[in-house]
Every structure is written in C-alpha cells, then in structure tokens.
Ligand SMILES: Nc1ncnc2c1ncn2[C@@H]1O[C@H](COP(=O)(O)OP(=O)(O)OP(=O)(O)O)[C@@H](O)[C@H]1O
C-alpha cells in the first residue's frame with residue numbers, strides 16, 4: 088500500500104544541519120494499522136509528512152498503491168492527496184467555519200451539488216457520532232469532539248490512507264480511548280489503512296497491528312506489535328515497554344527492601360515473561376502441582392495485544408532448591424523468560 | 435434655540451454651507467483613496483505572506499524587494515511625501531491641488547502602512563490550518579483565499595479600521611497644502627482667523643466620522659469571530 092524507500096530528510100536551521108529522517112525504508116500493508124513510536128524529536132512527524140509530501144524528502148521514494156508520489160507534478164500531487172487523509176495533534180479545524188463547513192471544506196470545487204455535499208457531510212458526521220453538532224463552531228467543542236470533526240473532514244474525500252500525527256496526544260486517557268476505538272472501527276468497516284504516530288506505548292498496544300520504533304531519525308526496530316514488544320531488541324524499545332508495564336515496580340520494591348519482597352530461606356522471587364502468543368495454559372498452578380512448590384503471585388501485568396497475552400508475572404516460589412530449578416527449566420522449555428530477581432537462600 | 439446656536443457658533447452658522455462641502459470633501463478623499471488603498475494594500479499584504487520564507491509561494495527575491503520598498507515609503511513623513519509627489523500627481527491627475535490632487539499622496543501614504551498591517555493580520559493564521567488545507571489538496575491560491583483571507587476576516591477588519599482612522603487624519607493634513615476638506619477648513623478659518631468655534635465643530639465632525647468607522651469595524655469583528 089505505502090512504500091517508503093530510503094527516505095532521508097534534513098533541515099538547516101541557524102547554519103546547523105539536522106538530519107530529521109535518515110534512510111528509512113518501510114512497507115505499510117493495505118488495511119493495516121501501522122504505528123510509529125519514538126520520543127520527541129525522533130523524526131516521526133517529519134517521516135509521516137513525507138508520506139503525503141507536505142515535506143519533500145531529500146532522497147528516497149514514496150509509493151502509494153501503484154503510483155510513485157515523489158514523481159508527480161504539484162498538480163497531480165494535490166489530486167493524489169485526496170487519497171490520503173490526515174489528522175493532527177491540535178486538530179487544525181477552521182475556527183471561522185462551523186462543523187458542517189469544516190467537513191464540507193475538502194468537498195468544495197469538486198463538481199458536487201449542494202445537496203450531494205450536504206448528504207455526504209451528514210453521513211460523515213453520523214459516522215463520527217456528531218450529527219447534532221452540525222452548526223457548532225470548533226470553539227464550542229471539546230477536544231475529543233474536535234478530533235472527531237477532524238476525522239470526518241479527513242474522510243470526506245474517501246481516502247485510502249489516514250495519517251494520524253499524535254492525534255490523541257492532546258486528549259485525556261478516556262477520550263483517547265474513544266478516538267482509538269473510532270479509528271479501529273473505520274479501519275475495520277471502511278478498510279482504510281491507518282498510520283499512527285505517537286510517543287505513547289498505550290496507543291500502539293491498543294490498536295496497532297505493526298509498529299516501527301524510531302530513534303534519531305532511524306527506524307531501529309519494526310514488526311508485529313506483539314513480536315516487537317515480546318522480544319524487544321533495542322534499549323529504546325525496552326524503555327517504551329517499561330513506560331506501561333507494571334512489572335517494573337518490582338525493581339523499586341527490591342531497591343526499597345519493601346516487606347513485600349522480604350524472603351524466608353527456601354524462597355525465590357521469579358519474574359516470568361511471556362514471549363510467545365501461545366501461552367494460555369495455567370502455568371503457575373501447573374508448576375506448583377508438578378514440582379511441589381508454593382507460588383505466591385506478588386503481581387502480574389498481562390495485557391492482550393493482538394489477541395495474545397503479553398506481559399508477565401512476579402511470583403515468590405517456595406520449595407526445595409532442586410524443585411525450583413526443575414520448574415524454571417520446565418518454564419523455559421515453554422518459552423517463558425524466567426529471571427531470578429532475589430534468592431532467600433537455602434534452608 | 436437658533437439664537438443660542440448663532441451666539442455660540444457664529445462663524446459656523448455663517449459658513450455652514452462651506453462646512454458641509456468640506457465634510458463631503460473629507461469623506462470623498464477618505465472613501466476614494468481608502469478603497470484604492472484597501473485593494474492595493476490587501477494585494478501587497480497577500481503577496482508578502484505568500485512569498486515570505488516558508489510561504490505557500492515562497493519567493494525570497496520578490497519578498498525582499500517589496501519589503502525594502504515598503505519600508506522606504508513608510509519611513510517618509512507624510513508631509514514630505516505630499517510635497518515630493520506634486521510632480522507625479524500633476525502628471526497623473528492633471529492637478530496637484532484640491533481634493534483630486536490629494537488622492538495620490540493619500541494612497542502613497544496609506545498603502546505601505548496598510549500592507550504591513552495586512553501582512554501581520556494574515557500571519558496570525560495558524561500554520562496548522564495551512565498545513566491541513568495543503569494536506570487536503572488545496573492549491574496555493576486556494577490556501578490564500580480559503581484559509582488566509584477567510585480565517586483572518588476579524589483581524590483584517592481590525593487593521594482596516596485602524597488604517598481608515600489614520601487615513602482620516604491624513605486627509606486633514608493633506609488639507610494643509612490646499613487639498614480641501616475639513617483640515618483645510620479648520621486651518622483657513624479656525625487657525626488663521628482664530629475662529630475657535632470652527633475648529634471646535636471640525637474636531638467634532640472628525641470625531642464622529644472616526645467613531646462611525648470604528649463602530650462598523652467592531653460590528654463586523656463581532657459578527658465574524660466565533
Ligand atoms: N521545519 C523544520 N525546520 C527545521 N527543523 C525541523 C523542522 N521540522 C523538524 N525539524 C527537526 O527535525 C527533528 C525531528 O522533528 P520531528 O518533528 O519529525 O520529530 P517528532 O518525532 O515528530 O517529535 P515530536 O514527538 O516532538 O513531535 C527535530 O530535531 C526537529 O527540530
């Protein structure tokens with residue numbers, strides 16, 4: 088659907104050269120929701136703006152479907168942009184226009200009659216559940232409502248792709264959730280391909296099929312969301328996982344020597360992490376039965392990503408040292424990552 | 435009643451017909467040069483916004499030239515502009531005196547100021563709107579009309595009002611070198627013959643004109659701000 092081949096872009100500001108995007112090659116498939124995550128300044132916005140050529144890359148090709156966008160004339164490119172909707176962090180609605188007029192904006196000058204425009208706009212407003220706000224001005228809407236109007240406006244030309252640059256970053260978690268749900272519905276019902284830029288791990292986990300992790304202008308890791316976050320290879324990816332995983336709390340507890348992690352002889356604190364999609368057996372009860380050890384779950388953080396659990400569990404295992412060793416071996420065979428975080432010593 | 439007015443404003447009553455004519459001349463000068471300055475200034479302001487660095491039709495050479503010319507004209511005091519434009523005025527309108535002769539200097543005095551004001555009004559438009567419009571496939575010309583102009587109607591109205599008010603002031607000054615109008619009237623009688631009541635009434639009339647302009651402006655701003 089979207090091919091980015093060797094995209095590079097740098098800016099010169101105050102005589103300094105900033106390489107915002109360095110030789111990025113990506114393939115975004117039709118009908119998927121593709122996430123691009125990275126910290127501020129990683130070059131995400133610049134990269135996504137290269138897709139609709141709001142930013143002309145210094146080198147590299149952008150191909151949408153069959154067409155190489157980087158080869159089009161300005162006029163052809165403007166026509167092609169009607170296939171690519173875009174929404175923004177700050178919504179960018181026209182304040183002087185009503186909700187209706189905002190959504191009608193991209194429909195003007197396309198040979199449609201007034202009635203056709205009206206019908207289309209009302210249909211779009213219904214899709215984003217804002218039929219009753221037709222005559223409101225943007226200043227009268229909440230952030231979430233504004234983003235819905237922006238989505239309706241972006242969809243007016245029936246695009247094949249929707250680019251979202253930090254579309255939920257200005258919204259509270261609940262509103263974020265409702266906007267993401269709407270995007271997911273659009274993806275499923277209209278088959279629209281969605282590219283989402285974010286610095287929030289939660290957004291990626293909630294709706295993306297695949298993800299690219301960006302750092303210093305480069306894509307450092309890419310793949311299915313589950314694979315990437317189950318087996319993070321880069322430090323930065325691990326850092327993003329840590330931002331949402333409750334498991335990292337254990338390290339604080341250990342550091343503080345909290346009573347929760349005080350061990351008696353024969354006890355060990357184990358961290359179990361699921362690395363594969365297949366884990367849905369009752370592992371904890373299996374090992375306690377099979378190896379005659381007591382397992383006390385201190386906490387668990389398991390999230391469902393791409394229909395499979397991702398996350399892990401922190402347990403205190405009590406039993407004979409050999410039995411615990413056996414249990415660990417058993418778990419490892421089932422592709423569970425096991426770490427012994429603290430050892431209470433033997434009896 | 436009529437007696438009281440005659441006692442209070444003897445010279446005004448005596449010359450009320452001339453006063454009426456001068457008021458009309460002021461309105462005529464303001465209106466005529468105002469409309470032309472509005473069109474020219476708006477066009478220049480648009481060109482400045484479009485051609486500036488990062489503009490939708492970026493052209494740093496054109497921007498640089500216009501920028502310098504505007505600065506040059508803005509730095510010339512109006513009274514000097516009036517005097518130095520006499521030959522050109524004569525060439526264009528046939529006479530350098532009277533109401534007609536004042537039009538050209540008024541335009542030269544107003545356009546540079548107004549185009550700067552337009553430039554600043556248009557630059558208040560959020561870059562994000564321009565970006566959104568471009569992403570929706572709007573052409574640069576479309577962006578100028580559908581985004582820059584449409585979205586800045588309130589600020590354009592504000593700067594137009596400011597400019598119109600200062601233009602009324604300039605017409606009074608043009609009167610000083612024989613341009614006619616209320617300024618001329620006030621100088622000839624109020625100042626030179628010390629007929630205080632004439633000065634007083636002239637000021638009141640100018641004040642009313644300014645207030646009307648400002649009210650119209652405020653009304654439009656109120657109607658177009660959402
Ligand atoms: N128009 C521009 N002119 C100059 N430098 C720019 C421009 N746009 C981006 N940059 C620089 O390029 C780098 C990448 O910016 P970009 O906006 O793509 O990052 P980002 O990942 O989107 O960050 P954020 O999460 O803060 O939006 C930054 O160092 C930024 O300062």
Ligand SMILES: [Mg+2]
Nearest residue numbers: 131132133253
């Ligand atoms: Mg950004």
